[in-house]
Amino acid sequence: MNILLINSPNEMDNSLENANYSLFPHIGIVQLATRLEEDFGNQINVEVIDGGIKTLSEIKRKIVSFEPSIVGISVLTPTYGEGLKIASFAKKRNAIIVLGNDHAIFFPKEILNNRPEIDYIVTNDIAEQPFSDLISCIIHETSVEKVDSLAYRNNGEVLINPVKQYSLKDRNTIPDLDFIKNDLDKYSKKYYSQHGQLHGEEVNVITINNARGCENKLRCSYCSIADLRVTTGDPVQFWETVTHYHDKYNINLFFEVYDSFTASPRYIKSLLESMPTYVKRKIKNGNIEFMIYARTLGLLAKDNVNKFKELGVRRVNIGLDSGDADILEAQRKNKTTDKTNIDALKLLSKADMSVHGSFMLGAAGETVATVKKTTGHIKEVMEIVEFSSIEVSRLYPLPNSPIWDILVDYFNPQFYKNSEEIDSVLAKLNLSVPVEKHMELSSKYQSADLFNKEELMSDWYQNFTHIDQDFAVSEIQKLDDFIEMKNIQTGKNVG
Numbered sequence: 001m002n003i004l005l006i007n008s009p010n011e012m013d014n015s016l017e018n019a020n021y022s023l024f025p026h027i028g029i030v031q032l033a034t035r036l037e038e039d040f041g042n043q044i045n046v047e048v049i050d051g052g053i054k055t056l057s058e059i060k061r062k063i064v065s066f067e068p069s070i071v072g073i074s075v076l077t078p079t080y081g082e083g084l085k086i087a088s089f090a091k092k093r094n095a096i097i098v099l100g101n102d103h104a105i106f107f108p109k110e111i112l113n114n115r116p117e118i119d120y121i122v123t124n125d126i127a128e129q130p131f132s133d134l135i136s137c138i139i140h141e142t143s144v145e146k147v148d149s150l151a152y153r154n155n156g157e158v159l160i161n162p163v164k165q166y167s168l169k170d171r172n173t174i175p176d177l178d179f180i181k182n183d184l185d186k187y188s189k190k191y192y193s194q195h196g197q198l199h200g201e202e203v204n205v206i207t208i209n210n211a212r213g214c215e216n217k218l219r220c221s222y223c224s225i226a227d228l229r230v231t232t233g234d235p236v237q238f239w240e241t242v243t244h245y246h247d248k249y250n251i252n253l254f255f256e257v258y259d260s261f262t263a264s265p266r267y268i269k270s271l272l273e274s275m276p277t278y279v280k281r282k283i284k285n286g287n288i289e290f291m292i293y294a295r296t297l298g299l300l301a302k303d304n305v306n307k308f309k310e311l312g313v314r315r316v317n318i319g320l321d322s323g324d325a326d327i328l329e330a331q332r333k334n335k336t337t338d339k340t341n342i343d344a345l346k347l348l349s350k351a352d353m354s355v356h357g358s359f360m361l362g363a364a365g366e367t368v369a370t371v372k373k374t375t376g377h378i379k380e381v382m383e384i385v386e387f388s389s390i391e392v393s394r395l396y397p398l399p400n401s402p403i404w405d406i407l408v409d410y411f412n413p414q415f416y417k418n419s420e421e422i423d424s425v426l427a428k429l430n431l432s433v434p435v436e437k438h439m440e441l442s443s444k445y446q447s448a449d450l451f452n453k454e455e456l457m458s459d460w461y462q463n464f465t466h467i468d469q470d471f472a473v474s475e476i477q478k479l480d481d482f483i484e485m486k487n488i489q490t491g492k493n494v495g
Contacts, residue, residue: 001044001139003036004068004090005029006059008075008083009051022052023191024255025183027207028101028127029074030175035128036135038173043139048179053186056082063090070138072131074101077224077398081450084115091117096138100127105226106399108151110449112158124149125212125227126166128173168233172210174241177249184249191253194489195388198315198354200286205253206245210238215263215298219415220319221331221364224398230263235270239279246288255291261308262298268307275311283312291315296344297336305347315388316348317356323377324370327363330429332402338377342384349385356388357381361472362395362457364406365429366465371475378479382486389489392479394472397456407460408445410438426464433463 007026029048036046049062063071063086071090075083080103087097100122104111108121122130130149137144144152148164177184188204196203213230214223245251261268282288290313299305299316308316318341322328325337348355359378361371378390397403405413406422416422419438426433441459445451461469480490 001070002066002068003033003044003046003070003072003135004063004066004095005033005046005048005072006074006083006086007048007050007052008073008079008086009054009056009059010079011081022050023187023194024205024207025180025187026050026052026074027175027209027257029072030177030179031173031209032072032128032131033179034176035132035173037176039132040135040139044135046179050180050183051079051082053183053190056085059086060089063093063095067093068095070098070135071095072098072100075099075103076101077103077106077451078396078453079103084117084450087115087117096120098122098131098134100131102224102226103399106224107449108160109158110447112151112153113447114449119152120144121151122149123151123160124163124166126168126231128171129166130164165229166231168211168231172233172237174237174244177206177245181249198386198388199253199289203253204249204251205255206249206251207257208238208241208245208254209257210234210241211256211258211261211264211267213258213263214260214295216260216295216332216334218332218334219402220333221402222360222395222398224401224404225259226400228259232264232267235267235274238271239274239276242279242288243276246282252287253289253291257293259293260295260298261292261313262294262301262304265302265304268304268311271311272307279312288312289314291317293317295336296320296340297334299344299347300340305351305353309351309353313353315354315356318344318358320357320359320381322359322363322370323374323380327366327370327374330364330425338373341377342381345381345385354386354388356391358391358393360393360395361475362461362465362467362469364403364426364464365431366395366467366472368467368471371467371472375475375479379482382483382488387488389491390483391491392476392483394457394469394476395460396453397460403460406464407456408442410442430466431464437463 007029033046033048036044049059073083073086091097096119097117098120099118104121105123108123111118120134124130130147133147134150144150148161151160191205192203210233214228242254292313294316320341321331323338328336359374397407402415405415410419410422483490
């Protein structure tokens with residue numbers, strides 16, 4: 001049985017590409033492929049293809065030549081439209097279609113009701129076990145009713161099996177890079193073309209993921225991550241993986257995509273305590289480096305920056321978001337202010353770490369004055385630390401976020417107690433939205449599974465900010481021009 005796992009590409013729209021897009025492998029599909037090979041051996045033939053570095057045409061050609069019986073597609077909200085095109089093409093060639101990742105997790109009923117080409121959806125952020133169980137059912141032609149976290153149809157009715165919580169401590173499949181060995185050089189060359197000035201003569205990159213989650217219990221207003229629960233893998237296994245990748249594939253830059261590395265002080269301590277002497281020597285000599293996600297408040301706590309330096313961290317990704325303290329509060333940034341941003345960046349500069357920083361114009365209650373303050377803040381922080389890239393974007397409302405509650409799920413919110421709490425939040429931002437408008441927006445987007453990003457952003461700016469979207473676009477272009485003039489990479493923090 002041939003199984004093809006695909007990371008769906010972004011729409012052909014540069015406005016959706018962030019500064020790190022496709023510079024690193026989509027490791028999730030490699031991890032799934034590895035798990036299937038471990039579980040089924042020569043019963044299957046599994047391959048992967050990453051839409052980050054492959055076009056839609058190349059993916060279709062792969063489907064034709066490989067003739068998969070099963071096609072698994074990883075979809076985010078910005079990549080879902082292309083994912084549907086792939087699904088439709090593969091279905092016409094008689095493949096069983098399985099969707100996974102955030103967008104599929106958010107809308108399993110809507111997708112299965114609206115898209116006959118989709119057969120199954122895995123609704124778990126840690127998908128290895130349920131996906132393997134589904135493949136077993138398909139191979140042995142048995143019922144899927146006991147496969148946890150699975151959405152499927154039964155006599156025309158959409159059913160969703162209970163979602164089980166998995167811990168990375170129990171099992172975290174280590175991706176076998178042989179699945180992508182022919183593409184590793186493509187990622188590294190693309191990364192080096194954009195950020196080579198931060199490194200020596202050669203950089204070989206990989207994504208690694210031994211922990212997941214975020215310490216911010218009050219979800220940021222724009223955050224759409226499916227599962228914020230903190231779960232960490234075995235620190236000894238982490239270093240074994242780093243050593244193996246370095247020795248076999250000459251990887252020297254590891255991007256740990258843990259949603260916030262500052263979320264687990266105990267895990268940081270365990271990594272330091274278990275770090276092999278071999279790795280310490282490699283880090284000291286500059287042969288191994290790490291890139292991580294972090295929050296500014298976390299960077300200011302528990303001497304974390306120095307600990308990260310000892311771990312070999314040389315690049316830090318931070319959502320700086322705004323230069324206005326009131327807007328940061330509106331974004332539910334948990335006491336983060338423009339000052340904490342500056343203090344954290346000063347620590348990173350002192351530790352000789354570069355920063356990928358992202359900002360957005362268009363938070364709830366955004367005004368011309370707050371935009372101008374953010375513009376000034378960006379120019380100020382550029383003098384504090386070395387930026388590898390700075391992204392300034394329009395706010396793009398994503399499902400499974402507090403902003404989605406405000407825009408779409410006003411009458412049945414996930415992250416607010418009720419509609420009255422949303423009204424109270426908006427009132428503090430001098431916003432008053434008639435209930436009729438909320439009804440109109442809910443009716444427009446509910447029951448849908450595919451969204452037009454421009455419509456979403458237009459409805460958001462018109463109803464929940466004090467600025468015109470064209471003004472935001474104009475200010476972003478001015479900032480991009482200024483940032484590029486300083487020889488710093490730009491991009492958009494969606495995608």
